[in-house]
Amino acid sequence: MPRIVVDVMPKPEILDPQGKAIAGALPRIGLTGFAAVRQGKRFELTVDGEITEQILEQARHAATTLLSNPVIEDVTRVEVIEEDAP
């Protein structure tokens, strides 16, 4: 079934304690090639049937109202992916 993927990232100027923690942990396991880490989240909205523009619009609405906190997060992607769900 087709799915819509929504990516949410903390706003660039907002502190991201989780990303910071990961950035601190990387060199401890010997991975020193990274300057910074930001951690966001990904949602997959599965649709029963064809994805219409109307459904996509609903997904965009959900992304900015329910899936993200607009005060501290940005929605960076709302996109249809074709491959089957695992």
Added chain:
Amino acid sequence: MTAEAMSRKFNIDTVANAEATPGQDLPWAALGLTESEYRRIGEILGRRPTGAELAMYSVMWSEHCSYKSSKVHLRQFGDKVTDAMKEHLLVGIGENAGVVDIGDGWAVTFKVESHNHPSFVEPYQGAATGVGGIVRDIISMGARPVAVMDPLRFGAIDHPDTARLVHGIVAGIGGYGNSLGLPNIGGEVVFDAVYQGNPLVNALAVGVLRHEDIRLANASGTGNRVVLFGARTGGDGIGGASVLASESFDSSKPSKRPAVQVGDPFAEKVLIECCLELFKASVVEGIQDLGAAGISCATSELASNGDGGMHVELTNVLLRDPSLTPGEILMSESQERMMAVVTPENVTAFEAIMDRWAVEYSWLGEVTDTGRLIIEWDGETIVDVDPRTVAHDGPVYERPYHRPSWLDRVQADAFDAEQPTDLRAAVLELMASPNMCSKDWVTDQFDRYVQGNTALAMPDDAGVVRVDEETGLGVAISTDANGRYSYLDPYEGARLALAEAYRNVATSGAEPLAVSDCLNFGSPEDPEVMWQFAETVRGLADACQELGVPVTGGNVSLYNQTGGVAVHPTPVVGVLGVFDDVARRTPSGWREDGQAIYLLGTTKDELDGSEWANLHGHLGGRPPALDLAAEKTLAAILVNCSRDGMIDAAHDLSEGGLAAVLSEMALRFGVGARIGLDELCERDRIDAFTALFSESQGRAVVAVPRSEEVRYNDMCTARNYPTLRIGVVDTENEALDLQGYFNLPLDQLREAHQGTLPRHFG
């Protein structure tokens, strides 16, 4: 110089540039300064301020940092302190937090602050960083934080926006405090429509230290180095900073709206341990926490409290967002940062401790004796000011105030609704109401017993923590305020808030010692609000003097209003008391069968402003009368009873009166009682309804073991304090049996009491 700094250098407003371009417009109004304040900055400097100087003055002269409207009134807290009150005071008002001697070489420091506005915008992070900020105040005094408390005020419980705020704020406090490993030992949760657009999120922290470990934040010693450590500086909490875009024409900046501060409790935990080690190793001369106004506040306060000068290179500040302008760096309120002053010979030792805790730091500059705070950007001077003019000599306003015209009408409107015929239903209604219902749903989300030193916590009268494991020495703290009483009479309301917190501490068995307050009000530019504020401070200062407990510090939060409607004047008063041994604390519920239940104090017909009146949508008349001499005697009785083992339970009477206290004492451990009201009604010439619901002051209910009754009565007689046996603990019957009126099974009472919050928020 980095390429980036190079590219921006041409846009930086230097002192030389300010001198060369006197006519250039600056966005002073957008930064919240008035025209006369802006003119005054020009007079102080003898030229127009640079963009960076304007940023500093605007935040440091803001109401929040300068107390410009409240200062003239707050002086009373100092003026009305007697020598006797200073006896236990090691550090008084004016430092990051006051320090109180509790004996055996131990001291405690405590303070309550507001984080109201940030919590409305982003409830979780606003409330979380409120906890973080007050904890850093405690650390900067050299103390180890041991507990926090949160007095909260929300809008109507059934308003759609209230759930958003309750969920976010409660989770934020728990998320930050629990991660720090600090027990949250009490506070308040109040619902009232006046707080709908402006919830009050106050946070109190308490820390302990040895006398010799007290540290004051100042930058003394010319040549000493200034260091910034902890989290990096980002664009957090820069209110109105977008207007500073005039400094820079860089269009690649992130969104320009004020960014919310996001806290990182794990970074703060590291900061606590790191600072305590710095103090222990004596490698710092002074530490200042960075809260409101960030680097502007830390540099100007450190410099003006020390030798008067400081020289800082601002490009040395470690940034999370490299596109920040100098003005933004100075105003940023990024969390989990501290500034310290270190002698040159201790630099290596300081760096070793930083490295050990993996805390980032950067050396910003040094202390000077020039009397000037000089801040450079890549070697060019962008700030050149007398730090005292920034930190201490801000504007002081004698705001006009007058008694509100509506007050006479409100005070004349006494509560005279018809009494309920069914007292049983009335008690159930009261105990299920938003303000009297069980707050377990909130406090269960907070760690109350972590660290293993909590002796009492919510729902007991005061939070009690042990300070010394060997001796049991400890402290009790209670915070209280009744905005409804203060609305009816702000002078009396403030005194009543202090009396209740004082009584709560004594009820737990501790000797009340000191006060911290957080005064939450509407706009000081409204003369009626200003009158409420002036009356509150006068009332609180007078009452502190009468009870002999000094105010050690606190916070004023103004502009708590939406549109033209201010919140009720809400003076949150925290009282700290001391225990020689917390093992003798008095819990708020009875347990032993057959113990006698006594009521201390007398009951009058005082229902104006009460929770019962609130339930019936009425707010008018006069708050209950207060006799502070009686409160002092009552406190002495309660503390002595605890010390001499004369009582096994005690609970003070406040909102909800006797009905609330009997219900709570029975529900605390699920043990019933038989109560008779006849003798009380006869003695005080009141009816049963008034006996149950009146909010007369100076009262407490205690449970006295049979063997102690004679001693207990003798003591009350000796102190000439009225007491009356009103019932007996009954473990057989799990009910509150008000003989001649009703029998209320505890299951039913519990269901009503505990069901309310889960029903609205669960």
